[in-house]
Amino acid sequence: MNHARGRVLPEPQRRLLADGRQIAYFSNAETPPEPGVDRREFTPRPTSSPTHLRRDPRTGTWVMMAPARQDRTYKPPRNMCPLCPDETGQSSEVPGTSYDVAVFENRFPSLSTASVGSDFTLPAPITDLEVQAPGYGRCEVVCFTDRHDGSFAELTVDQARLVIDAWSERTVDLLSRDGVEEVFCFENRGEEIGVTLAHPHGQIYAYPFLTERTAALLAEAQRYHAASGRDLFESILDAERSDGRRILLQTEHTTAFVPYAARWPVEVHVYSNRKVGQLAELTEAEADDLARTYLTVLRAFDALYDEPLPYIASWNQFGPTVDGRLHAELFSIRRSRDKLKYLAGSESARGAFVTDKTPETIAAELRAVLPAIETVEQGA
């Protein structure tokens, strides 16, 4: 598979925070906001890894053990927001008077490169039952805007595109590091799903292993290819487009649909029409189109119950050595205006989902709110 870069990625202004963590300021402005200086007094970061991984001997999956995170920042008051810009350099993670998009290493990371050599590799499948490894990898925080109030859905297309460019740059950088097997960009939105910081932000995990879900996707894609000679993700996109009942949006470069076997009461997948493995491969036109489609999906989410919908948005990215296909999965646990979907025994303990709404119903509900949304082309 060809993983050629599809466009020029922005070069951020790179700085260090007081304790040595990296921060990158992304901007498309002709005169980007000037990064500030972090003037906080920090104890230096620990020189031994504060977290570790354990392999679950029953399933072979890795669990991240991060005891220090028990003390992480929990619903701070607005004037203590660690993601707002701070010109004093005293009270926030993002020094400066303003910024467009900022990405920095999480202060309470589950995974870190701080104390592990870059020659790190995880042990391959083994018969030892108690296998540990240092928590090598990286956890980054992506601030979508310097405005404390608001959400991704309220960004302009240009702002959303800048976030996509930041995700692209971070993914390329992190995947290029030895020992990083998977890079996962995601956003959790809503107190209902445990989000403890209101400021619009997402996270990036660079794992030293293939996650359980990614491994399952790739295994099924390989099985399907062996049986049919076809690409699984291409076939899924073709099938959804020709079925049509679950399509939410089709644009020149992207398709958004409720998947055939949606597990969540609200669930939408967004594909680029051209097969690429990751965000950095998209052309300018494709990245712009994806930003518009993604914003429209998020706005449809918020229009569904006339209030911000709690959601998780996750990016499936692959490569350079893995043959998967870029797509976003967005889902919510809200199953009606006043009820949440909880993961009960069948889901949590067995991975067997029960869903109350057919995917066709979900799609119809989302399509019904589309006309009310100021379409991005006409509006912002």
Add this chain to the structure above:
Amino acid sequence: MNHARGRVLPEPQRRLLADGRQIAYFSNAETPPEPGVDRREFTPRPTSSPTHLRRDPRTGTWVMMAPARQDRTYKPPRNMCPLCPDETGQSSEVPGTSYDVAVFENRFPSLSTASVGSDFTLPAPITDLEVQAPGYGRCEVVCFTDRHDGSFAELTVDQARLVIDAWSERTVDLLSRDGVEEVFCFENRGEEIGVTLAHPHGQIYAYPFLTERTAALLAEAQRYHAASGRDLFESILDAERSDGRRILLQTEHTTAFVPYAARWPVEVHVYSNRKVGQLAELTEAEADDLARTYLTVLRAFDALYDEPLPYIASWNQFGPTVDGRLHAELFSIRRSRDKLKYLAGSESARGAFVTDKTPETIAAELRAVLPAIETVEQGA
């Protein structure tokens, strides 16, 4: 593997509810409570399956689609509890003046045998992308006691043993049916995890497929056996017993421990010391011992924060044609007195868990409350 029955299982009194659903009353009393007659007027159950399964083409896992469940009973007032005994036969799912343990088919099932022939089989792995099947299987509700208030942890050993016997009988019966691949007994306790009926009860799912989690356990067990010649679950039990740091309880016939790679802030696994595949294989002494240990673990859960702990308790049972080992998994989403563990992006979307507490810490916290628990041997 020998799956010989380890003891005589109780024969319940079997009745039909007004709409044809089966109910079974279990008792060890010399004169068991007399089942009542369901006098409600019900529309007959639908003759076509109200639910269906869809195969997720991205992972090969089955999702249960149960649109009718959107209207299921939601936090009824106490005097409308559908699980309390009802001598009028007018207002509950369990007719009669009293009962010990009652098991009946769920009125809002995700899976049902009502309208599908017993020659049902699911399609094997295929290259079709949109595969549906009727929702064949069974969903049952297990009422642990006729007392509305209380919890499993407050049962006597004899009562807990009767529940174990009911689980045993139901598992043997359901697994014997053509088309049933897995039987899963579990309990969700606590509004925090979405439980909508306060009356102490659990559920049983009889799936027409191996669940994702069970398939993962068996795959790893096979890989381990091929590499080491040893039984994975036997090795895990040996390793936990010789390590010792995470052991909660060791009795003549059972062992309870926090697993080496616990994913949840409170997590305990309970094994029978002798390798058996399912609850029905336990001898009288083993089943009694398991009831005592299980109760002690649940009481430790409630002692942890001096209030009822929300938890999911799930039974891994195997056989007769599958070589797995009976064990219970109990876990909670409570990560401190006032905080819940939410499944954020890494867990929900990637299956990669981050945990704040090491398993050794969890074990120490649980061991610390053990002395305060009225031990079952001395007390009840």
